[in-house]
Amino acid sequence: MLKNNLIESKHFTTHQLAEGVYACIHKPGGAAYSNAGIIDLGDSTLLVDSFYALVAGRDLRHTAEALFNRPVETIILTHAHSDHWVGASVFDANTTLLANKTVREVCLQWGEGMMEDFKNPAGWETWINEMEQQLQTEQDERVRVSLENTITRARYTLAEMGEFQPRYADQTFEDVVNFQGIARNAELRSLGRGHSEDDAVLLLSEDRIAFIGDIGFFDSQPFFGFCDIDLYREQLLFFQESEFQVLVPGHGPVGDENDIALQLRYFDVMEDLVSEVAQRGGSFEEALQVALPEPFDKWLVGGMERFGVNVRYLFAHYGGEVPEEE
Ligand SMILES: [Zn+2]
Numbered sequence: 001m002l003k004n005n006l007i008e009s010k011h012f013t014t015h016q017l018a019e020g021v022y023a024c025i026h027k028p029g030g031a032a033y034s035n036a037g038i039i040d041l042g043d044s045t046l047l048v049d050s051f052y053a054l055v056a057g058r059d060l061r062h063t064a065e066a067l068f069n070r071p072v073e074t075i076i077l078t079h080a081h082s083d084h085w086v087g088a089s090v091f092d093a094n095t096t097l098l099a100n101k102t103v104r105e106v107c108l109q110w111g112e113g114m115m116e117d118f119k120n121p122a123g124w125e126t127w128i129n130e131m132e133q134q135l136q137t138e139q140d141e142r143v144r145v146s147l148e149n150t151i152t153r154a155r156y157t158l159a160e161m162g163e164f165q166p167r168y169a170d171q172t173f174e175d176v177v178n179f180q181g182i183a184r185n186a187e188l189r190s191l192g193r194g195h196s197e198d199d200a201v202l203l204l205s206e207d208r209i210a211f212i213g214d215i216g217f218f219d220s221q222p223f224f225g226f227c228d229i230d231l232y233r234e235q236l237l238f239f240q241e242s243e244f245q246v247l248v249p250g251h252g253p254v255g256d257e258n259d260i261a262l263q264l265r266y267f268d269v270m271e272d273l274v275s276e277v278a279q280r281g282g283s284f285e286e287a288l289q290v291a292l293p294e295p296f297d298k299w300l301v302g303g304m305e306r307f308g309v310n311v312r313y314l315f316a317h318y319g320g321e322v323p324e325e326e
Helices: 054-068 086-090 101-117 121-137 141-160 229-240 257-279 284-288 296-300 304-317
Strands: 012-018 021-026 036-040 045-048 074-076 096-100 171-173 176-180 185-190 200-204 209-217 246-251
Touching (some): 012 054, 021 054, 036 200, 054 086, 101 171, 121 141, 209 229, 229 257, 257 296
Parallel strands (some): 045 074, 074 096
Antiparallel strands (some): 012 021, 021 036, 036 045, 176 185
16 A cells, blocks of 8 residues: 555555655646656665656655655656656756657757747636637537546646756666665666667566556557657567556556556557558548447547557558648
Protein backbone atom coordinates (compact mmCIF):
# COMPACT_ATOMS: atom_id res chain seq x y z
CA MET A 1 0.00 0.00 0.00
CA LEU A 2 1.02 3.61 -0.36
CA LYS A 3 3.12 5.26 2.28
CA ASN A 4 1.26 7.73 4.45
CA ASN A 5 3.44 10.66 3.47
CA LEU A 6 2.39 10.38 -0.17
CA ILE A 7 0.69 13.57 -1.29
CA GLU A 8 -2.66 13.36 -3.03
CA SER A 9 -2.45 14.95 -6.48
CA LYS A 10 -5.34 16.03 -8.68
CA HIS A 11 -3.09 15.37 -11.67
CA PHE A 12 -2.13 11.73 -11.24
CA THR A 13 -2.62 8.65 -9.10
CA THR A 14 0.40 6.88 -7.64
CA HIS A 15 0.58 3.08 -7.71
CA GLN A 16 3.18 1.05 -5.92
CA LEU A 17 4.45 -1.72 -8.22
CA ALA A 18 7.15 -3.08 -5.90
CA GLU A 19 9.01 -1.86 -2.85
CA GLY A 20 10.51 1.43 -4.06
CA VAL A 21 8.91 1.40 -7.53
CA TYR A 22 5.94 3.63 -8.32
CA ALA A 23 3.92 4.44 -11.43
CA CYS A 24 2.24 7.86 -11.59
CA ILE A 25 -0.74 7.62 -13.89
CA HIS A 26 -2.51 10.62 -15.44
CA LYS A 27 -5.87 11.41 -13.84
CA PRO A 28 -8.74 12.62 -16.07
CA GLY A 29 -9.18 16.36 -15.58
CA GLY A 30 -5.58 16.73 -14.35
CA ALA A 31 -2.58 18.26 -16.10
CA ALA A 32 -0.22 15.27 -16.29
CA TYR A 33 -1.42 14.05 -19.71
CA SER A 34 1.13 11.24 -19.62
CA ASN A 35 2.56 8.81 -17.07
CA ALA A 36 5.75 8.95 -15.04
CA GLY A 37 7.75 6.63 -12.80
CA ILE A 38 9.54 6.99 -9.47
CA ILE A 39 12.27 4.46 -8.71
CA ASP A 40 14.31 4.11 -5.55
CA LEU A 41 17.73 2.70 -6.33
CA GLY A 42 18.47 2.58 -2.60
CA ASP A 43 20.93 5.45 -2.55
CA SER A 44 19.30 7.72 -5.14
CA THR A 45 15.96 8.47 -6.77
CA LEU A 46 15.33 8.10 -10.48
CA LEU A 47 12.32 9.46 -12.36
CA VAL A 48 11.01 8.40 -15.72
CA ASP A 49 9.52 11.42 -17.56
CA SER A 50 7.94 14.47 -15.97
CA PHE A 51 4.45 15.25 -17.39
CA TYR A 52 2.85 17.83 -19.65
CA ALA A 53 2.47 20.81 -17.32
CA LEU A 54 4.53 22.54 -14.62
CA VAL A 55 1.70 22.22 -12.11
CA ALA A 56 1.77 18.43 -12.48
CA GLY A 57 5.59 18.37 -12.48
CA ARG A 58 5.55 20.13 -9.08
CA ASP A 59 3.33 17.43 -7.60
CA LEU A 60 5.59 14.76 -9.07
CA ARG A 61 8.63 16.40 -7.49
CA HIS A 62 6.91 16.68 -4.10
CA THR A 63 5.76 13.07 -4.27
CA ALA A 64 9.23 11.75 -5.12
CA GLU A 65 10.92 13.89 -2.47
CA ALA A 66 8.39 12.91 0.21
CA LEU A 67 8.66 9.21 -0.57
CA PHE A 68 12.42 8.90 -0.13
CA ASN A 69 13.24 12.06 1.77
CA ARG A 70 15.85 13.36 -0.68
CA PRO A 71 16.07 15.30 -3.95
CA VAL A 72 15.65 13.46 -7.26
CA GLU A 73 19.06 12.65 -8.69
CA THR A 74 18.12 11.88 -12.30
CA ILE A 75 15.14 12.27 -14.59
CA ILE A 76 15.32 10.16 -17.70
CA LEU A 77 13.30 11.18 -20.75
CA THR A 78 11.75 8.41 -22.79
CA HIS A 79 11.28 10.56 -25.89
CA ALA A 80 10.99 14.12 -27.16
CA HIS A 81 7.22 14.73 -27.15
CA SER A 82 6.52 17.67 -24.87
CA ASP A 83 3.71 15.98 -22.92
CA HIS A 84 6.53 14.03 -21.23
CA TRP A 85 9.09 16.69 -20.38
CA VAL A 86 7.63 20.15 -19.77
CA GLY A 87 7.31 19.33 -16.05
CA ALA A 88 11.10 18.79 -15.81
CA SER A 89 11.46 22.59 -15.64
CA VAL A 90 10.32 22.61 -12.00
CA PHE A 91 13.36 20.62 -10.84
CA ASP A 92 16.49 22.51 -9.86
CA ALA A 93 20.05 22.09 -11.09
CA ASN A 94 20.82 19.28 -8.58
CA THR A 95 18.60 17.03 -10.65
CA THR A 96 20.19 15.78 -13.87
CA LEU A 97 18.04 15.46 -16.94
CA LEU A 98 19.22 12.55 -19.09
CA ALA A 99 18.06 11.80 -22.63
CA ASN A 100 19.16 10.10 -25.80
CA LYS A 101 21.26 12.36 -28.05
CA THR A 102 18.63 12.47 -30.78
CA VAL A 103 15.90 13.14 -28.22
CA ARG A 104 17.76 16.18 -26.94
CA GLU A 105 18.05 17.59 -30.46
CA VAL A 106 14.34 17.11 -31.12
CA CYS A 107 13.47 18.65 -27.73
CA LEU A 108 15.43 21.76 -28.71
CA GLN A 109 13.30 22.11 -31.84
CA TRP A 110 10.03 21.51 -29.98
CA GLY A 111 11.07 23.91 -27.21
CA GLU A 112 11.84 26.67 -29.69
CA GLY A 113 8.48 26.18 -31.37
CA MET A 114 6.69 26.26 -28.02
CA MET A 115 8.45 29.44 -26.87
CA GLU A 116 7.44 31.10 -30.15
CA ASP A 117 3.85 29.92 -29.78
CA PHE A 118 3.69 31.05 -26.13
CA LYS A 119 4.47 34.64 -27.16
CA ASN A 120 0.88 34.85 -28.31
CA PRO A 121 -1.42 34.13 -25.34
CA ALA A 122 -4.16 36.24 -26.97
CA GLY A 123 -4.22 33.77 -29.86
CA TRP A 124 -4.72 30.94 -27.36
CA GLU A 125 -7.59 32.84 -25.70
CA THR A 126 -9.29 33.26 -29.08
CA TRP A 127 -8.83 29.58 -29.89
CA ILE A 128 -10.29 28.54 -26.54
CA ASN A 129 -13.26 30.89 -26.99
CA GLU A 130 -13.94 29.44 -30.43
CA MET A 131 -13.95 25.91 -29.02
CA GLU A 132 -16.30 26.97 -26.23
CA GLN A 133 -18.70 28.41 -28.79
CA GLN A 134 -18.59 25.26 -30.89
CA LEU A 135 -19.34 23.26 -27.74
CA GLN A 136 -22.67 25.07 -27.30
CA THR A 137 -24.09 23.62 -30.51
CA GLU A 138 -22.05 20.44 -31.09
CA GLN A 139 -24.24 17.31 -31.05
CA ASP A 140 -21.71 14.49 -31.62
CA GLU A 141 -20.85 13.19 -28.16
CA ARG A 142 -17.37 12.07 -29.20
CA VAL A 143 -16.55 15.52 -30.58
CA ARG A 144 -18.01 17.14 -27.44
CA VAL A 145 -15.76 15.13 -25.14
CA SER A 146 -12.79 15.89 -27.38
CA LEU A 147 -13.53 19.61 -27.28
CA GLU A 148 -13.93 19.62 -23.52
CA ASN A 149 -10.60 17.84 -23.11
CA THR A 150 -8.81 20.18 -25.49
CA ILE A 151 -10.23 23.25 -23.72
CA THR A 152 -9.10 21.99 -20.30
CA ARG A 153 -5.65 21.18 -21.63
CA ALA A 154 -5.28 24.53 -23.44
CA ARG A 155 -6.30 26.35 -20.24
CA TYR A 156 -3.54 24.60 -18.28
CA THR A 157 -1.02 25.65 -20.94
CA LEU A 158 -2.33 29.22 -21.09
CA ALA A 159 -2.08 29.57 -17.31
CA GLU A 160 1.64 28.81 -17.23
CA MET A 161 3.03 29.86 -20.63
CA GLY A 162 4.28 33.15 -19.14
CA GLU A 163 6.59 31.43 -16.67
CA PHE A 164 7.63 28.43 -18.79
CA GLN A 165 11.32 28.02 -19.61
CA PRO A 166 12.18 24.73 -21.33
CA ARG A 167 14.65 22.48 -19.56
CA TYR A 168 16.82 20.42 -21.88
CA ALA A 169 18.87 17.32 -21.12
CA ASP A 170 22.10 18.01 -19.22
CA GLN A 171 23.49 14.64 -20.21
CA THR A 172 22.94 12.46 -23.25
CA PHE A 173 23.45 8.80 -24.07
CA GLU A 174 23.24 6.71 -27.23
CA ASP A 175 22.41 3.07 -26.54
CA VAL A 176 22.42 1.95 -22.92
CA VAL A 177 22.99 3.40 -19.45
CA ASN A 178 23.27 1.08 -16.45
CA PHE A 179 22.31 2.39 -13.03
CA GLN A 180 23.68 0.44 -10.11
CA GLY A 181 22.11 1.22 -6.77
CA ILE A 182 22.38 -0.45 -3.41
CA ALA A 183 18.72 -1.55 -3.59
CA ARG A 184 18.38 -2.33 -7.29
CA ASN A 185 19.85 -1.94 -10.75
CA ALA A 186 18.12 -0.33 -13.70
CA GLU A 187 18.88 -0.30 -17.38
CA LEU A 188 18.00 2.64 -19.61
CA ARG A 189 17.94 1.41 -23.17
CA SER A 190 17.24 3.18 -26.45
CA LEU A 191 15.06 1.12 -28.79
CA GLY A 192 15.76 3.61 -31.59
CA ARG A 193 13.23 5.07 -33.98
CA GLY A 194 9.62 3.86 -33.77
CA HIS A 195 6.91 5.78 -31.94
CA SER A 196 9.13 8.86 -32.15
CA GLU A 197 12.58 9.80 -33.43
CA ASP A 198 14.01 7.74 -30.58
CA ASP A 199 12.27 5.88 -27.77
CA ALA A 200 14.02 4.80 -24.61
CA VAL A 201 12.72 2.38 -21.97
CA LEU A 202 13.71 1.78 -18.37
CA LEU A 203 14.09 -1.89 -17.56
CA LEU A 204 14.04 -3.25 -13.99
CA SER A 205 14.94 -6.85 -14.74
CA GLU A 206 14.98 -8.17 -11.17
CA ASP A 207 11.52 -6.67 -10.54
CA ARG A 208 10.27 -7.70 -14.00
CA ILE A 209 8.94 -4.18 -14.44
CA ALA A 210 9.50 -1.98 -17.49
CA PHE A 211 8.65 1.67 -18.06
CA ILE A 212 8.05 1.74 -21.80
CA GLY A 213 7.10 5.37 -22.51
CA ASP A 214 4.91 5.89 -25.56
CA ILE A 215 5.70 2.52 -27.00
CA GLY A 216 2.68 1.73 -24.82
CA PHE A 217 -0.74 3.33 -25.12
CA PHE A 218 -2.91 1.02 -23.03
CA ASP A 219 -6.68 1.10 -23.19
CA SER A 220 -6.47 4.29 -25.21
CA GLN A 221 -5.95 5.52 -28.77
CA PRO A 222 -2.25 5.26 -29.76
CA PHE A 223 -0.57 8.15 -31.57
CA PHE A 224 1.06 7.70 -35.01
CA GLY A 225 2.05 11.34 -35.60
CA PHE A 226 5.88 11.35 -36.08
CA CYS A 227 6.10 7.52 -36.02
CA ASP A 228 7.50 4.87 -38.34
CA ILE A 229 4.76 2.26 -38.14
CA ASP A 230 6.98 -0.73 -38.97
CA LEU A 231 9.64 0.17 -36.43
CA TYR A 232 6.95 1.09 -33.89
CA ARG A 233 5.54 -2.41 -34.28
CA GLU A 234 8.99 -3.90 -33.67
CA GLN A 235 9.28 -1.92 -30.44
CA LEU A 236 6.00 -3.46 -29.29
CA LEU A 237 7.16 -6.95 -30.28
CA PHE A 238 10.18 -6.46 -28.01
CA PHE A 239 7.75 -6.49 -25.07
CA GLN A 240 5.29 -9.06 -26.39
CA GLU A 241 7.18 -12.10 -25.24
CA SER A 242 9.55 -10.62 -22.75
CA GLU A 243 10.56 -11.28 -19.16
CA PHE A 244 8.74 -8.11 -18.07
CA GLN A 245 5.43 -8.85 -16.38
CA VAL A 246 4.43 -5.31 -15.44
CA LEU A 247 4.52 -2.67 -18.13
CA VAL A 248 4.04 1.03 -17.45
CA PRO A 249 2.92 2.76 -20.66
CA GLY A 250 3.27 6.45 -21.53
CA HIS A 251 -0.53 6.71 -21.63
CA GLY A 252 -3.23 4.65 -19.98
CA PRO A 253 -3.18 2.31 -16.98
CA VAL A 254 -0.40 -0.07 -15.93
CA GLY A 255 -0.68 -3.28 -17.96
CA ASP A 256 1.07 -6.34 -19.32
CA GLU A 257 1.72 -8.29 -22.51
CA ASN A 258 -2.01 -8.60 -23.19
CA ASP A 259 -2.16 -4.84 -23.61
CA ILE A 260 0.75 -5.07 -26.03
CA ALA A 261 -1.14 -7.71 -28.03
CA LEU A 262 -4.24 -5.52 -28.14
CA GLN A 263 -2.24 -2.51 -29.26
CA LEU A 264 -0.67 -4.57 -32.04
CA ARG A 265 -4.16 -5.60 -33.11
CA TYR A 266 -5.16 -1.93 -33.25
CA PHE A 267 -2.18 -1.32 -35.58
CA ASP A 268 -3.32 -4.16 -37.86
CA VAL A 269 -6.98 -3.09 -37.88
CA MET A 270 -6.15 0.54 -38.61
CA GLU A 271 -3.67 -0.38 -41.33
CA ASP A 272 -6.21 -2.70 -43.00
CA LEU A 273 -9.04 -0.18 -42.87
CA VAL A 274 -7.09 2.86 -44.04
CA SER A 275 -4.92 1.12 -46.65
CA GLU A 276 -8.06 -0.33 -48.24
CA VAL A 277 -9.44 3.19 -48.82
CA ALA A 278 -6.09 4.55 -50.06
CA GLN A 279 -5.42 1.67 -52.42
CA ARG A 280 -8.82 1.79 -54.13
CA GLY A 281 -8.31 5.52 -54.72
CA GLY A 282 -10.78 6.71 -52.07
CA SER A 283 -10.49 10.16 -50.53
CA PHE A 284 -8.97 11.20 -47.21
CA GLU A 285 -12.47 12.16 -46.04
CA GLU A 286 -13.62 8.60 -46.67
CA ALA A 287 -10.64 7.27 -44.76
CA LEU A 288 -11.66 9.39 -41.79
CA GLN A 289 -15.04 7.64 -41.81
CA VAL A 290 -13.69 4.12 -41.31
CA ALA A 291 -15.47 2.44 -38.41
CA LEU A 292 -13.27 0.93 -35.73
CA PRO A 293 -14.55 -2.41 -34.42
CA GLU A 294 -14.79 -3.31 -30.73
CA PRO A 295 -13.02 -2.74 -28.42
CA PHE A 296 -11.20 0.04 -30.26
CA ASP A 297 -14.39 2.05 -30.88
CA LYS A 298 -14.42 2.95 -27.19
CA TRP A 299 -10.91 4.35 -27.46
CA LEU A 300 -12.36 7.08 -29.69
CA VAL A 301 -14.08 8.83 -26.82
CA GLY A 302 -11.93 11.84 -26.14
CA GLY A 303 -9.39 10.66 -28.67
CA MET A 304 -10.70 12.00 -31.97
CA GLU A 305 -7.59 14.11 -32.62
CA ARG A 306 -5.25 11.14 -32.24
CA PHE A 307 -7.54 9.08 -34.47
CA GLY A 308 -7.45 11.82 -37.13
CA VAL A 309 -3.66 12.01 -36.93
CA ASN A 310 -3.39 8.22 -37.23
CA VAL A 311 -5.65 8.08 -40.30
CA ARG A 312 -3.66 10.91 -41.89
CA TYR A 313 -0.37 9.11 -41.26
CA LEU A 314 -1.56 5.76 -42.61
CA PHE A 315 -3.41 7.25 -45.59
CA ALA A 316 -0.22 9.03 -46.72
CA HIS A 317 1.85 5.94 -45.88
CA TYR A 318 -0.27 3.90 -48.33
CA GLY A 319 0.04 6.42 -51.13
CA GLY A 320 -3.14 8.44 -50.52
CA GLU A 321 -3.17 12.19 -50.97
CA VAL A 322 -3.78 14.08 -47.74
CA PRO A 323 -4.94 17.69 -47.62
CA GLU A 324 -2.64 20.34 -46.14
CA GLU A 325 -2.87 20.57 -42.37
CA GLU A 326 -4.66 23.68 -41.05
ZN1 LIG B 1 2.96 10.98 -25.02
